[in-house]
Amino acid sequence: MIRVGILGYGNLAKGVESAIQQNPDMELVAVFSRRDPKTLTVKDENAKVCNISELLDWKDKIDVLVLGGGSATDLPEQTPKYAEYFNVVDSFDTHARIPEHFANVDASAKKGGKVGIISIGWDPGMFSLLRMVSDAVLPEGKHYTFWGKGVSQGHSDAIRRIKGVKDARQYTIPVDETVNKVRKGEKEDFTARQMHTRECFVVAEDGADKAYIEEQIKTMPNYFADYDTTVHFISEEELKRDHSGLPHGGFVIRSGVTGWEKENKHIIEYNLKLDSNPEFTGSVLVAYARAAYRLSKEGKTGAMSIFDIAPKYLSAKSDEELRSHLL
Amino acid sequence: MIRVGILGYGNLAKGVESAIQQNPDMELVAVFSRRDPKTLTVKDENAKVCNISELLDWKDKIDVLVLGGGSATDLPEQTPKYAEYFNVVDSFDTHARIPEHFANVDASAKKGGKVGIISIGWDPGMFSLLRMVSDAVLPEGKHYTFWGKGVSQGHSDAIRRIKGVKDARQYTIPVDETVNKVRKGEKEDFTARQMHTRECFVVAEDGADKAYIEEQIKTMPNYFADYDTTVHFISEEELKRDHSGLPHGGFVIRSGVTGWEKENKHIIEYNLKLDSNPEFTGSVLVAYARAAYRLSKEGKTGAMSIFDIAPKYLSAKSDEELRSHLL
Numbered sequence: 001m002i003r004v005g006i007l008g009y010g011n012l013a014k015g016v017e018s019a020i021q022q023n024p025d026m027e028l029v030a031v032f033s034r035r036d037p038k039t040l041t042v043k044d045e046n047a048k049v050c051n052i053s054e055l056l057d058w059k060d061k062i063d064v065l066v067l068g069g070g071s072a073t074d075l076p077e078q079t080p081k082y083a084e085y086f087n088v089v090d091s092f093d094t095h096a097r098i099p100e101h102f103a104n105v106d107a108s109a110k111k112g113g114k115v116g117i118i119s120i121g122w123d124p125g126m127f128s129l130l131r132m133v134s135d136a137v138l139p140e141g142k143h144y145t146f147w148g149k150g151v152s153q154g155h156s157d158a159i160r161r162i163k164g165v166k167d168a169r170q171y172t173i174p175v176d177e178t179v180n181k182v183r184k185g186e187k188e189d190f191t192a193r194q195m196h197t198r199e200c201f202v203v204a205e206d207g208a209d210k211a212y213i214e215e216q217i218k219t220m221p222n223y224f225a226d227y228d229t230t231v232h233f234i235s236e237e238e239l240k241r242d243h244s245g246l247p248h249g250g251f252v253i254r255s256g257v258t259g260w261e262k263e264n265k266h267i268i269e270y271n272l273k274l275d276s277n278p279e280f281t282g283s284v285l286v287a288y289a290r291a292a293y294r295l296s297k298e299g300k301t302g303a304m305s306i307f308d309i310a311p312k313y314l315s316a317k318s319d320e321e322l323r324s325h326l327l
Numbered sequence: 328m329i330r331v332g333i334l335g336y337g338n339l340a341k342g343v344e345s346a347i348q349q350n351p352d353m354e355l356v357a358v359f360s361r362r363d364p365k366t367l368t369v370k371d372e373n374a375k376v377c378n379i380s381e382l383l384d385w386k387d388k389i390d391v392l393v394l395g396g397g398s399a400t401d402l403p404e405q406t407p408k409y410a411e412y413f414n415v416v417d418s419f420d421t422h423a424r425i426p427e428h429f430a431n432v433d434a435s436a437k438k439g440g441k442v443g444i445i446s447i448g449w450d451p452g453m454f455s456l457l458r459m460v461s462d463a464v465l466p467e468g469k470h471y472t473f474w475g476k477g478v479s480q481g482h483s484d485a486i487r488r489i490k491g492v493k494d495a496r497q498y499t500i501p502v503d504e505t506v507n508k509v510r511k512g513e514k515e516d517f518t519a520r521q522m523h524t525r526e527c528f529v530v531a532e533d534g535a536d537k538a539y540i541e542e543q544i545k546t547m548p549n550y551f552a553d554y555d556t557t558v559h560f561i562s563e564e565e566l567k568r569d570h571s572g573l574p575h576g577g578f579v580i581r582s583g584v585t586g587w588e589k590e591n592k593h594i595i596e597y598n599l600k601l602d603s604n605p606e607f608t609g610s611v612l613v614a615y616a617r618a619a620y621r622l623s624k625e626g627k628t629g630a631m632s633i634f635d636i637a638p639k640y641l642s643a644k645s646d647e648e649l650r651s652h653l654l
Contacts, residue, residue, distance in 0.1 A: 311634045
């Protein structure tokens with residue numbers, strides 16, 4: 001049994017906890033949180049609940065630590081810190097800071113003789129894998145990443161920070177017309193606005209200025225200003241009833257050409273439709289937790305991304321079984 | 328520069344030749360054929376044309392040998408034979424015989440200290456990768472593979488062997504109704520007939536018995552008897568005009584569930600639309616030829632499948648570049 005620990009107990013950590021149940025070669029041994037363990041109950045009755053301050057005591061009782069924290073402040077600090085003591089897997093998704101994060105985790109994991117796998121999930125993660133492999137297979141081409149339709153937690157949070165907003169949910173939606181062009185092999189450069197629209201469902205506080213809120217959303221730099229954004233004001237009940245899930249998905253398309261005259265077009269599309277973003281992301285993290293454990297057993301150390309790991313390490317099945325049934 | 332040799336000069340080998348042009352770190356040094364080299368001209372003017380009998384003389388002048396032969400008789404003999412002397416990549420696609428082929432290539436490659444990568448292309452190949460990774464990420468689920476719409480060369484050949492047939496082209500077509508069910512997450516078991524139809528364009532010889540031909544096709548075991556098959560008789564000119572390409576494609580769908588009550592559905596789809604089946608397959612072989620070369624440089628030996636190879640080995644880009652731009 002691979003003994004897994006989880007740091008954090010938010011949506012993603014709960015997705016990891018649930019995914020571990022689906023993998024008979026793994027067990028969740030402990031969940032670590034900043035909260036007082038007495039105030040936290042986890043679903044898995046066999047797992048201990050501990051304060052983060054006890055984490056290093058578990059050094060020899062955990063084979064892989066999955067980090068459930070966020071990329072803004074948790075992971076840049078936690079992954080390098082704990083990679084010295086544990087094989088770790090995180091979902092670090094701040095693209096611009098990946099090289100720096102990789103270097104930090106690498107130094108620490110090498111120091112401790114551990115494996116640190118970063119930026120696992122679906123984007124970065126499965127989408128990265130598809131972008132990279134498709135880029136290698138069709139070197140003359142272009143790739144496009146569309147997200148949605150799905151809930152963006154970052155954008156929902158950004159709306160919640162506006163004065164007068166009680167709660168909000170933001171959906172990212174690919175623009176059909178552009179998707180159709182890309183699927184036909186047109187290789188234009190599209191603007192942010194041409195690729196996605198943003199739809200917001202907002203619960204305003206009593207007496208709040210709705211026109212102000214709408215204006216604040218639509219002009220918010222980075223998040224909304226570059227997109228066609230629709231804002232709907234709804235009641236708290238409607239938000240709960242119609243928008244409580246965390247579905248997401250999207251697709252990566254590689255459009256390339258081959259042939260002496262570049263006369264043949266090829267379209268590779270990888271498409272995800274996910275009822276639960278955190279549970280799917282958690283499932284990917286758990287498969288890579290298995291890889292971290294196995295690579296560590298083989299004596300590997302240091303930071304790795306999804307590009308560095310042979311697919312067989314993800315599976316509970318034997319090499320022979322994989323070749324017989326899935327090749 | 329990675330020095331590549333190609334054994335064979337059929338459609339697939341020509342696809343490999345064309346793909347090498349798109350990869351600036353690779354050069355085609357020689358094509359080996361059973362034919363008299365004087366009767367064979369290849370497109371790449373820098374490549375030598377040699378008889379297969381000279382192949383072993385190139386032992387130190389070729390970094391990777393790509394095998395362009397067929398799975399029925401060429402590859403079971405050639406891949407193990409040459410894996411002792413060269414790093415090799417093949418597209419062996421007789422699923423039932425993969426374990427045996429792997430073992431043969433492994434013994435020979437280990438003896439010679441070489442790397443032998445088998446069963447590369449899109450199925451087996453890219454589709455295998457997607458089936459395997461998706462199976463690991465969503466262990467509770469089912470996968471479906473649909474082929475087409477595209478030309479099946481095996482089925483076209485089978486028709487050509489019928490008495491009275493001058494030429495033929497067979498298209499494999501997924502059944503829309505079944506595809507839609509699978510995309511919605513229904514996890515039925517479907518029969519061959521429910522998954523694909525077969526459409527045949529046949530040029531009959533003058534005076535041939537068309538009813539006989541049609542009957543022979545539709546009742547042919549394994550190839551057609553289990554499918555709804557349509558037969559169209561057309562002229563040689565029409566075949567040439569409308570059916571001379573070798574387009575193909577298809578998709579792998581993994582339909583899985585997560586959550587404590589298995590309440591969340593997830594659909595992963597990997598979809599290929601290929602104008603030229605041999606050029607795309609050739610492009611995949613070339614990316615794995617790069618991997619064979621690099622893995623051999625690192626001292627690895629023996630047989631490998633797509634499951635054993637970390638994605639980074641496929642790309643001409645550096646690890647840093649991959650992490651910065653594609654992760």
